Amino acid sequence: VPSTTVRSLAAVISVIMIFGITLGLTIPLIAIVLDSQGHSSGAIGLHASVQFLGIMLASPITPRLLVAVGASRLMILSMIAMALIFFTFTVFTGFMPWLLLRLLLGGVEGIIFISAETWINQVVPTARRGRAIGIYGTLLAVGVATGPLLLELTGVEGAVPFLTGGVLTIIPLVILLFALNLAPHVRESSRRSPWKMAKTVPVAVASVMLFGFLDAAAFGLLPIYGLSLDFSPLASARLVTCLILGAVVFQYPLGWLAGHTDYRRLLVTCAAIAATAMLTTPLTSDLAVLFYGSIFITGGMIGGFWIIPLVVFGENFKGYELASINSTAAILYGMGSVVGPSLLGFAMIVSPHGLMVAMAGPTIVLVFFGITQLPRPPRSA
Numbered sequence: 199v200p201s202t203t204v205r206s207l208a209a210v211i212s213v214i215m216i217f218g219i220t221l222g223l224t225i226p227l228i229a230i231v232l233d234s235q236g237h238s239s240g241a242i243g244l245h246a247s248v249q250f251l252g253i254m255l256a257s258p259i260t261p262r263l264l265v266a267v268g269a270s271r272l273m274i275l276s277m278i279a280m281a282l283i284f285f286t287f288t289v290f291t292g293f294m295p296w297l298l299l300r301l302l303l304g305g306v307e308g309i310i311f312i313s314a315e316t317w318i319n320q321v322v323p324t325a326r327r328g329r330a331i332g333i334y335g336t337l338l339a340v341g342v343a344t345g346p347l348l349l350e351l352t353g354v355e356g357a358v359p360f361l362t363g364g365v366l367t368i369i370p371l372v373i374l375l376f377a378l379n380l381a382p383h384v385r386e387s388s389r390r391s392p393w394k395m396a397k398t399v400p401v402a403v404a405s406v407m408l409f410g411f412l413d414a415a416a417f418g419l420l421p422i423y424g425l426s427l428d429f430s431p432l433a434s435a436r437l438v439t440c441l442i443l444g445a446v447v448f449q450y451p452l453g454w455l456a457g458h459t460d461y462r463r464l465l466v467t468c469a470a471i472a473a474t475a476m477l478t479t480p481l482t483s484d485l486a487v488l489f490y491g492s493i494f495i496t497g498g499m500i501g502g503f504w505i506i507p508l509v510v511f512g513e514n515f516k517g518y519e520l521a522s523i524n525s526t527a528a529i530l531y532g533m534g535s536v537v538g539p540s541l542l543g544f545a546m547i548v549s550p551h552g553l554m555v556a557m558a559g560p561t562i563v564l565v566f567f568g569i570t571q572l573p574r575p576p577r578s579a
Contacts, residue, residue: 202380203321209377210317211334213273213370215341217310220280220363222345222442224303225249225417226435228296230354234431237293239422243543246418247536248297250410252304253311254532260312261384261521269317269381274374276309277367284364288357304532312528316521319512320382327512332453335505339449343442346435354431384521392526399514401462401564401571402507405469406527408564409503410534412557415542416441416500419553420493422543426550427483440490444497452502456509465506466568469561472499476558480551496557503564504531 225246232242263272283303287296314334322330352359396403417438424434455464475495482488507527515523545552 203323206321206377206380206382207318207330207334209270209373209380210273210314211337212373213277213310214314214334215337216366216370217277217280217307217314218338218341219344219348220284220367221307222342222438223348223359223363224284224345226346226421226438227349227354227359228300229418229421230349230431230435232293233422233425234354235293238543239419239426239546240540240543241293242422243415243418243539243541245293245297245300246414246539249300249304249307250414250532250535250539252301252306252532253308254304254529254536255301256305256308257312257525257528257532260309260525260528261518263309264313264316264384264521265518269313269384270374270378273310273313273381274371276306276313277371277374280306280310281364281367284360284367287360308528308532312521312524315508315511315524316384317381319508319520319524320384320517322512324513328453328455328457328509329450330453331456331505331508331512332450335449335453335501335508336446339442339445339501343439343446346439346442349435350432354435384518390519390522392522395515395519395523396526399507399510401465401568402510403527403530404567405465405503405564406507407530407534408469408560409500410531411538411560412500412503412534413538414535415538415553415557416496418539419542419546422546423550423553426546437490437493440493441497441500444494444499445501447494448498449501449505453505453509456506457513460573461506461510462568462572465502466565466572468499468502468506469564469568472496473558473561473565475499476554476561479554483551496554 229242229246232245280303283299283306287299290299318330318334319327348362349359352362420437420441421434424437425431475492479489479492482492511520511523511527542553542556545556
């Protein structure tokens with residue numbers, strides 16, 4: 199691999215790792231603060247949905263921004279905007295001001311995600327794509343897992359955790375300035391509709407939407423699940439860390455497997471294991487090791503719903519088409535993320551365990567959908 203490719207990958211992966219830390223910090227932090235102010239799990243779920251609505255709204259314009267501004271400059275502008283939003287969280291507090299800030303934060307996050315995924319898929323040689331995306335996914339997950347742990351240092355009260363997020367966001371800007379000319383150029387070339395492209399890889403696209411549904415809900419509501427089981431606030435935030443650690447461990451092997459096996463079979467297997475782990479969680483809530491183990495496996499398999507399609511998109515699309523399919527995936531991820539926390543927040547009103555049981559439902563649907571899309575063996579004469 200040429201040294202410029204390595205430097206280019208190092209730049210985009212460092213950005214996404216710091217980005218992961220800030221994401222992992224804010225979602226449980228805001229959930230815990232809103233809970234302490236007396237808001238219901240349903241209201242907290244709706245609040246989390248707005249961040250993902252922002253991702254959805256920013257996604258359709260991102261491919262054109264990549265063409266007009268360039269990947270590295272677009273990411274620099276996005277990271278500056280993200281830092282400013284973090285600092286603003288400390289000035290304007292309360293349910294409604296934070297709702298608007300989360301919408302803006304989500305928009306910036308969507309731009310960073312699509313830019314990073316297009317960048318990495320463009321610069322990596324085909325033979326190494328699965329491994330490179332596995333490393334990218336692992337380090338993103340490490341970042342996200344570190345976020346809730348930072349809350350143990352910053353606490354969950356006052357301005358300090360938000361200021362910490364803002365300062366961390368500034369760090370990758372320096373790295374990006376050294377990689378200004380290393381980002382791939384995206385030129386508008388294809389006139390193929392993104393939805394037509396999506397139809398060529400239906401299981402991958404469905405799994406991205408499911409990833410949004412489950413990931414946003416688990417992130418926003420696992421701390422509330424922990425509080426409802428009488429865990430302390432910090433122990434509740436640790437449930438998110440446990441979920442993400444599962445993703446850390448499984449991202450690289452799943453990325454590698456996606457480059458070497460039929461992706462549909464791999465996604466069906468991940469969904470079947472995830473559904474089983476989700477349904478065992480309520481049965482093990484009094485058994486710490488098994489309880490955390492179920493959440494760990496759930497996190498690992500949910501992560502597969504994102505990392506495997508990312509490899510598939512890189513293998514099937516190039517250039518502007520790749521940016522377009524990534525933005526379509528982000529819209530579907532956003533749709534899942536908007537619906538997930540809201541629906542599953544209300545499922546928790548019936549029972550705290552409603553969260554994991556309701557998460558298992560659509561996961562089982564993906565198993566059956568994936569099976570219908572498996573390549574059929576040739577008929578014998």
